[in-house]
Amino acid sequence: MNPFTALASRAAEMAAGAPPIPALPTAAWDLASFLDNAAKYVKVIGGGALILMGIAAMVWGGILLTKKLMAGQQNQDSWVKIVLMIIIGGAIAVGGFPLVFTIGSGGKKTIDDLGGATFFWDSLPLFGSLFGLG
Numbered sequence: 001m002n003p004f005t006a007l008a009s010r011a012a013e014m015a016a017g018a019p020p021i022p023a024l025p026t027a028a029w030d031l032a033s034f035l036d037n038a039a040k041y042v043k044v045i046g047g048g049a050l051i052l053m054g055i056a057a058m059v060w061g062g063i064l065l066t067k068k069l070m071a072g073q074q075n076q077d078s079w080v081k082i083v084l085m086i087i088i089g090g091a092i093a094v095g096g097f098p099l100v101f102t103i104g105s106g107g108k109k110t111i112d113d114l115g116g117a118t119f120f121w122d123s124l125p126l127f128g129s130l131f132g133l134g
Contacts, residue, residue: 057089
């Protein structure tokens with residue numbers, strides 16, 4: 001424990017009812033720690049970028065909606081595009097990286113199931129029972 005942490009811990013112990021300050025974690029200088037910290041950092045920065053893009057999509061969808069309502073038939077923007085920009089932009093703005101990660105995890109499970117033929121083999125007893133084979 002370094003001298004500053006020891007001094008701070010003693011001062012905290014002397015204060016009435018104050019919990020002691022925990023020791024600082026030791027820094028690890030190996031490749032696994034570097035990659036783990038880099039992955040966490042990219043998730044935080046990427047999540048912030050996704051939130052920013054979601055907000056931008058909502059704002060742009062609102063602008064297009066206003067233009068569409070004011071211009072009538074002269075505006076060529078699709079109603080579907082405008083509504084999807086607002087809905088998907090709102091979902092990404094609120095969900096950020098965890099939302100995209102969850103969607104990607106579901107896609108990975110589907111690809112694994114189809115690639116490993118587990119979907120087909122797991123459903124064979126069901127089809128066999130329909131035709132009186134099992």
